[in-house]
């Protein structure tokens with residue numbers, strides 16, 4: 242009830258400021274499962290070295306959208322996808338693009354920390370590199386040690402594990418496991434990091450560590466953060482996109498979206514007026 | 517308009533809205549009584565009006581507490597956030613208006629002791645105008661009507677104009693008639709207080725525009741306009 246909606250501003254579905262290059266450009270993206278459409282005609286820019294948060298009710302298509310951004314969606318049997326996604330102006334769905342190499346440039350961190358539990362911390366960090374064949378050709382041990390240290394440092398985990406790199410990944414706490422997964426993603430030296438509800442299994446302290454880490458990572462990487470936690474989007478992102486039934490309702494600088502959304506549906510969702 | 521799914525939250529916001537309206541009603545009443553005490557030289561009315569300020573002070577504290585509780589427990593966003601930010605400012609202006617009504621009553625008591633000064637034309641007009649502004653701005657708040665709030669802002673220029681007229685007339689009289697000095701000084705203070713009431717009504721109106729539109733219209737032009 243309390244405040245009337247702010248008057249409609251012009252649509253803000255491309256929120257990139259003029260000075261920041263667009264890293265990922267989503268153009269008229271459709272995605273679904275079999276005959277069921279999930280993402281509809283979605284157009285969105287992700288500016289370079291910014292954090293874009295994606296919010297929206299459960300089932301609105303957030304995960305499907307981000308999984309289209311590194312071609313993981315198509316791995317599901319029956320998955321459909323149309324439209325285009327441009328990474329540095331090149332369509333990732335073009336025929337000459339190797340999805341495996343693409344996923345090295347666009348890394349992903351999932352909701353539940355999923356390290357290989359019996360594999361050592363060190364090998365967990367290297368797992369992504371091994372899977373993509375990047376370690377073939379016999380790199381020297383010191384170089385590999387350097388990769389491990391750098392990835393763990395960037396994931397803000399190095400100080401906590403440097404004395405037990407041989408311990409099993411499963412021996413870490415949930416929050417540490419999630420940072421290990423971030424280290425695994427970073428070891429591949431991606432340009433974009435997709436994070437799908439990376440804190441939903443973590444306690445508030447572990448969550449704060451990840452959010453703190455996101456602030457640091459954004460100096461190097463372009464980040465897309467899916468979250469069902471609006472406060473997290475408000476705290477951690479530069480831009481926020483609101484999705485509803487697979488459609489982009491509004492994308493705006495985070496501060497504006499949370500103080501003065503331009504669409505009534507965004508206002509209702511973020512103030513907790515559901516149906 | 518859709519309601520908050522959490523009905524307790526919805527009722528907290530409604531209660532806060534009602535409290536602000538109630539507090540505003542009280543200070544409007546105080547200003548009306550102060551104006552009457554001045555016009556009718558009624559020291560008794562002035563004294564009973566001063567007592568009302570206690571309740572207004574309690575209102576201020578309680579509304580502040582309600583806002584803080586909502587901020588801490590609900591983390592309001594968008595229109596709800598603007599409503600809380602607006603309530604925190606409005607409550608300060610309303611409390612100041614109560615104080616000014618007390619100041620007016622104190623002068624009314626002093627003036628009632630002295631022989632009546634022949635009426636100053638602009639003074640009654642000022643009192644009527646600021647009361648209208650107060651009423652209109654709270655109606656605008658209740659209706660979330662930014663255009664009506666903007667109309668209140670515009671009327672403040674008239675208050676200032678009247679104030680300067682009153683000032684000139686009082687100074688002229690005081691320079692001609694030394695026996696009018698004491699009464700003149702009290703009346704000058706009254707004019708100044710009325711002018712300040714206009715300023716507070718203007719603040720309230722700016723707060724209502726912010727609440728409704730998310731636009732800060734304070735100091736327009738002086739800062740190169742609000743950010744787009």
Ligand SMILES: Nc1ncnc2c1ncn2[C@@H]1O[C@H](COP(=O)(O)OP(=O)(O)O)[C@@H](O)[C@H]1O
Nearest residue numbers: 274279297298299300301302303304305306317
């Ligand atoms: N593998 C799948 N097969 C069929 N439907 C699916 C599959 N995964 C998700 N969906 C459906 O797609 C819609 C969007 O899901 P998802 O993208 O996971 O939403 P969100 O991440 O916003 O909660 C939901 O209705 C969900 O049931």
Ligand SMILES: [Mg+2]
Nearest residue numbers: 303304305437
């Ligand atoms: Mg999901």
